[in-house]
Amino acid sequence: xxxxxxxxxxxxxMRNLIATALDQHLAVDVFEAENGFAALKLIPENxxxxxxxxxxxxxxxxxxxxxxxxxxxxxxxxxxxxxSTEAAEEDRRRxxxxxxxxxLTKPFTEGELIDLVQRHLP
Amino acid sequence: MDKNRAKALQEFVAxxxxxxxxxxxxLEAAQSQHEAAGKVRPDLVNKIFREMxxxxxxxxxxxxxxxxxxxxxxxxxxxxxxxxxxxxxxDLFALLRESRTHxxxxxxxxxxxxxxxxxxxxxxxxxxxxxPPEPKPEARGGLxxxxxxxKSLTEYEEHRLKENMTEGNRILAVLVRFDFADFDTRLRxxxxxxxxxxxxxxxxxxxxxxxxxxxxxxxxxxTTRSLAQVQSLVADAGAEVQDLMPPTETAPAPRxxxxxxxxxxxxxxxxxxxxxxxxxxxxxxxxxxxxVMGIVGELNLLKAAFQRIAEAVASLPGQRELAADAGKxxxxxxxxxxxxxxxxxxxxxxxxxxxxxxxxxxARRLARAAGKEVSVQLYGGDTELDxxxxxxxxxxxxxxxxxxxxxxxxxxxxxxxAGKSREGTLAVSAYQKGNSIVIEVTDDGRGLQVEKIWxxxxxxxxxxxxxxxxxxxxxxxxxxxGFSSADEVTEVSGRGVGLDAVKAAIEQLKGTLSVWSEPxxxxxxxxxxxxxxxxxxxxxxxxxxxTFAVPISSVLETLRTTESEIQLVDQREVxxxxxxxxxxxxxxxxxxxxxxxxxxxxxxxxxxxxxxxKAAGIVVDDMLGEQETVVHPIGKTFGRxxxxxxxxxxxxxQVILVIDTASLFSTIEAARGFA
Numbered sequence: 001x002x003x004x005x006x007x008x009x010x011x012x013x014m015r016n017l018i019a020t021a022l023d024q025h026l027a028v029d030v031f032e033a034e035n036g037f038a039a040l041k042l043i044p045e046n047x048x049x050x051x052x053x054x055x056x057x058x059x060x061x062x063x064x065x066x067x068x069x070x071x072x073x074x075x076x077x078x079x080x081x082x083x084s085t086e087a088a089e090e091d092r093r094r095x096x097x098x099x100x101x102x103x104l105t106k107p108f109t110e111g112e113l114i115d116l117v118q119r120h121l122p
Numbered sequence: 123m124d125k126n127r128a129k130a131l132q133e134f135v136a137x138x139x140x141x142x143x144x145x146x147x148x149l150e151a152a153q154s155q156h157e158a159a160g161k162v163r164p165d166l167v168n169k170i171f172r173e174m175x176x177x178x179x180x181x182x183x184x185x186x187x188x189x190x191x192x193x194x195x196x197x198x199x200x201x202x203x204x205x206x207x208x209x210x211x212x213d214l215f216a217l218l219r220e221s222r223t224h225x226x227x228x229x230x231x232x233x234x235x236x237x238x239x240x241x242x243x244x245x246x247x248x249x250x251x252x253x254p255p256e257p258k259p260e261a262r263g264g265l266x267x268x269x270x271x272x273k274s275l276t277e278y279e280e281h282r283l284k285e286n287m288t289e290g291n292r293i294l295a296v297l298v299r300f301d302f303a304d305f306d307t308r309l310r311x312x313x314x315x316x317x318x319x320x321x322x323x324x325x326x327x328x329x330x331x332x333x334x335x336x337x338x339x340x341x342x343x344x345t346t347r348s349l350a351q352v353q354s355l356v357a358d359a360g361a362e363v364q365d366l367m368p369p370t371e372t373a374p375a376p377r378x379x380x381x382x383x384x385x386x387x388x389x390x391x392x393x394x395x396x397x398x399x400x401x402x403x404x405x406x407x408x409x410x411x412x413x414v415m416g417i418v419g420e421l422n423l424l425k426a427a428f429q430r431i432a433e434a435v436a437s438l439p440g441q442r443e444l445a446a447d448a449g450k451x452x453x454x455x456x457x458x459x460x461x462x463x464x465x466x467x468x469x470x471x472x473x474x475x476x477x478x479x480x481x482x483x484x485a486r487r488l489a490r491a492a493g494k495e496v497s498v499q500l501y502g503g504d505t506e507l508d509x510x511x512x513x514x515x516x517x518x519x520x521x522x523x524x525x526x527x528x529x530x531x532x533x534x535x536x537x538x539x540a541g542k543s544r545e546g547t548l549a550v551s552a553y554q555k556g557n558s559i560v561i562e563v564t565d566d567g568r569g570l571q572v573e574k575i576w577x578x579x580x581x582x583x584x585x586x587x588x589x590x591x592x593x594x595x596x597x598x599x600x601x602x603x604g605f606s607s608a609d610e611v612t613e614v615s616g617r618g619v620g621l622d623a624v625k626a627a628i629e630q631l632k633g634t635l636s637v638w639s640e641p642x643x644x645x646x647x648x649x650x651x652x653x654x655x656x657x658x659x660x661x662x663x664x665x666x667x668x669t670f671a672v673p674i675s676s677v678l679e680t681l682r683t684t685e686s687e688i689q690l691v692d693q694r695e696v697x698x699x700x701x702x703x704x705x706x707x708x709x710x711x712x713x714x715x716x717x718x719x720x721x722x723x724x725x726x727x728x729x730x731x732x733x734x735x736k737a738a739g740i741v742v743d744d745m746l747g748e749q750e751t752v753v754h755p756i757g758k759t760f761g762r763x764x765x766x767x768x769x770x771x772x773x774x775x776q777v778i779l780v781i782d783t784a785s786l787f788s789t790i791e792a793a794r795g796f797a
Contacts, residue, residue: 001473001504002473002475010172010176011137011141011176011179011180012137012140013133013134013136013137013138013180014137014176014179014180014183016133016483017130017183019479019483020480020483023476023479023480029473029475029479029503030479032479032483036327037305037306037309038306040305040306040327040337041302041306044302055276056171056172056175056176056276057172058169058172059306059309059310059313059325060325060326060327061276061279061324063274063275063276064274064324064325064326064327065327066274067270067273067274067326068326068327068328068329071270071328071329072329073329085175085178085179085182087175087178087194087197087198087201088175090277091276091277094273094274094275094276094277097273098273098274106179106182106183107179107182107183107185107190108183
């Protein structure tokens, strides 16, 4: 069975772009969540091997999601990659501080995305 | 991301337009709040910031420089505003509205080939903003804030926390537990209620130690209300409220989130090197695999040649031992070739999940476009089938899904009046059944409207006016070409748009398509496909001492008859089958096979095979049974021979030709003018 990867991003087109790229280039099953709530629903029911998340989202933001995952017995060590922008540098630092594994800054190329994901996929 | 750029750009335009639409509404709401109260609710300002942030991120991904620059500078300005580093004013609202209009025009231009508008004037005005409001004294009273909440605050949330403290608001923690099933709706309702009397600064999900399947949340809340007032406000949600402001001065000051963050970033970067893993998979072009499969086919032909040589050697005097040894080696080679073949087929198989994600996305987009509420459910994603088939399946599946969403599933209003849930369900499920894969697309919509299909068929002359309606035939009629393109049928039946194309695509893949439908309950389209096209079930036939394989998928039935039953009509051989005239062709004629000895008796067999919508018969001497065969392309050796699909081996060392009925009939039709 292929590794399951979760993409949490509230912007549809951005999420589509990421999911499609992962879909096409890696042997992974891509799951999508359009906000933190949707992610919380998927997380206990799927054994995700990696989570990519945006930070700026309504309801529950990326930092809160990372914080939750790092307390979770199953997700304590699962790689979490932050998708952020130059402008969100401070939040990205905070994300890494609470346990995110790495980050990607928009704009990124398909190659950079695949590279980073491949590097961290267990 | 150059591939499909035009399509991707379209998606960008659609998404950007949505964002700008929401931005227009939010700016308007913010301005009226500002006019009425001299300030704007922080969550609204943050929402406007997030919209600009999304737009900028998107535009940068698509390399749209002008849009990126303008939205970036606006994002920075809005970031300052939400962090209290710039103040809102009527002039600023005018600038934001003007910028939004400009962005809207640029997005439109991007969709039509390129951004032409230029924004230097706006950029200059944006840069001129930023004289910060009077700095407020920072309130930093001790707060009994737990480490986890503190560290999970974004820069904005930390700012909002400080602002609330500066304004002298009470800072509370609201702890609540919800059942997993409906936590999102209940939490949103609670947040909404709390927002009427204050500001929910952050929402942190926390692990539930009880492990009862629920979810706990810790909300950071700033309010002017008393602890007791808030307690009664959230009592019915079972929430617990804590005051985070200690009555004394002795509590420790909160650590700045940024301080802790810096230390942790360093350690995370130090670990970075160790986290690199080696990729364990490689991607292979499917054509290369086809090439390897072709080589296996050629090796099988070679193996048969060796076998013949070994047999010849065996007949020489005194060479029996040598021949036995050769035979043993050839059998080992045969076994290894079999393993190689299975390994290649195994590589070609991929889980259907690979297209499920695409189907899911498309279905959701189509539902949104059609104004329907649809829950998309996917089952059996682990089911494996041939990669080439999977690629060919996407279009017919999307076609079927589009049909289900456009015509099967009703609008929310129609569903409610029919006594159904507002939200329709579209399920795509895949499972293996013997050597086949079954894929079903099911909707819980209105179902096929058989009466209307029937009357349209009568009108089109497909069925007689006096005939009684037949549900079964209705299900077949919708796949007839011509029928589906009739506009009024499409209108009333709500089905049939290009279903003939779907059927043709599935048949191309040697699959079958069937439909089940119940009025007001729904419709199911069922696709049954072989797992791979590399292995097929074949009927083995013999003609003039030559053996051939005919793929079972194209065989309708077989007949045992005699030469005397064959009639000549207009110089063509035909046979009457249940009152229908069936055109015939003889393999010996097509492939110019020499008949070395006459048939022992009159008995012949006819393989009735599909010929487009109709059927035709292939006359053979004998039928040897069914067998699973691996078809190898014969490629260069024979050139592309019409009527042949490739070669396969049956039994011991025997390579036989596989017949492709479609091209076999079409060459005969061309030569003899088949009706």
